[in-house]
Amino acid sequence: MRNTPDQEKELDESPLTDGSDELYERLSLKVDKGQEPLRIDKFLVQRIENASRNKIQKALEAGMVLVNNKQVQPNYKIRPLDEIVMYSDKEAHGEEIIPEELPLNIEYEDDDVMIINKPPGLVVHPASGNYSGTLINGVAWYLLQKNKELSEQDLPRWGLVHRIDKNTSGLMVLAKTEKAVRSLAKQFFDHTVKRQYMALVWGDLVEDSGTIVAHVGRHQRFRKLFDAYPEGDHGKEAITHYKVLERFGYVTLVQCVLETGRTHQIRVHMQHIGHPLFNDDTYGGDKIVKGTVFSKYRQFVDNCFAVCPRHALHAKTIGFVHPATGKDMLFESELPADMREVIAKWRNYIANRLA
Structure with missing residues (x-):
């Protein structure tokens, strides 16, 4: 037996894989009033499309299935009106992980x-x-x-x-x-993880701070790109809060705080309001967006592109509740050298123009 139309309405799925940087989704289901007692693994196999009993049992053993907000065993028998939540990896990752010695910071x-x-x-x-x-x-x-x-x-x-x-x-x-996976997956889904980014964007933003609310989803024509849908007719809900940190006339250093974690969210949202990320070759930031096209300025911008040969975006802060201790954890990192250098170049450029 698969989901009936009424049951489908109660199935709450998180952002799709192609629209989220968060790699787990949450499936929720409320058991019908007249449901007979049945092992939860059998019940979920019947209710979730393409779910194998092996996958369901592994999720149960890993504590990724909660009933009435409590972890249960595979032999738990569901009861009428039970509220079931299952956290699941959204992508099928069958590829082998080959250990390689790489520098890790x-x-x-x-x-x-x-x-x-x-x-x-x-x-x-x-x-x-x-x-x-x-x-x-x-x-x-x-x-x-x-x-x-x-x-x-x-x-x-x-x-x-x-x-x-x-x-x-x-x-x-x-x-x-596995406990940490379950805890962090839930925190990401509930949007309680604190994430602050630093971005250098084209243009001089009118407001010192603001909030961008526009769904983010696959571009309707170019499927490798993402686009903003302010009317909410495509994609998934996306909310970005921004604050101006420093203005350089032609570009601006901003802080972005995410409520949601959609793929390319900051890049798409900033492009949507007319301020693409500096040197973002996917969303139009790899050319002169603001300023003149005279040779000296063009040469300066090209030099900046060479210093920071990628979109100027850095995940500066991450905060969450520790899965084992329950304590608030907050970590911050310095801007990498390429962004520090390109910001210094813009700072000097503007200072010399104003001198």
Whole structure:
């Protein structure tokens, strides 16, 4: 038996894989009044499209299934009006994780979580056509060195609960236990994780601060791109709060705080309001957007592009409740060298013009 139309209305699915940097989704279901007692693993297999009993049982064993907000065992028998929540990896990751020795900038680590400061240019996890040299390949090697008893099957693809773009730098949190996965997945889904980014954008923003509310989803024509849909007719809800930190006339340094975690959210939202990220070759920031086209200015901008050869975006802050201790954790990182240098160049350029 599959979901009836009425049951489908009660099934709450989180943002789709192609619209979110958060790698887990939440499925919720309320049991009918007349439901007979039935093992929860059998019930979920019947209700969730393409779900295998093996996958359901693994989710139950990992504590990724809650009934009335409590963890249950696979032999739990559902009751009428039970409220079931299941957290599930949204992507099918059957690819082998090949451990590789790679430099990792680990800001913090304990038995439950790891905070990594990702450099620009590093892909987060293996995907089609890109099976090695990723952050997760490096994490796999690192964990194997710390614990020789680990098998390669135990290595944490599942420990990754969110991601940032290849050319975005900054902080990421990885889970090292199943309990940590469950806790962090829920915090990301509930939008309680604190994430602050620094971005250099084109133009001089009119307001010192503001909020951008526009759904983000696949571009209707160019499927590799994302677009903003302020009417909410496509994509998923996305909210970005921004604050001006420093103005350089032609470009502006801003702080962005995310309520939601859609793929390319800041890049798409800033383009949507007419201020694409500096040197963002996907969303129009890799050309002169503001200012003249005279040779000296053009040469200066080209020099800035050479200094920061990627979109100028850095995940500066991440905060969450620790999965084991319940304490608030907050981590901050410095801007990387390329962004520091390009900001200094703009600061000097404007100072010399005003002199």
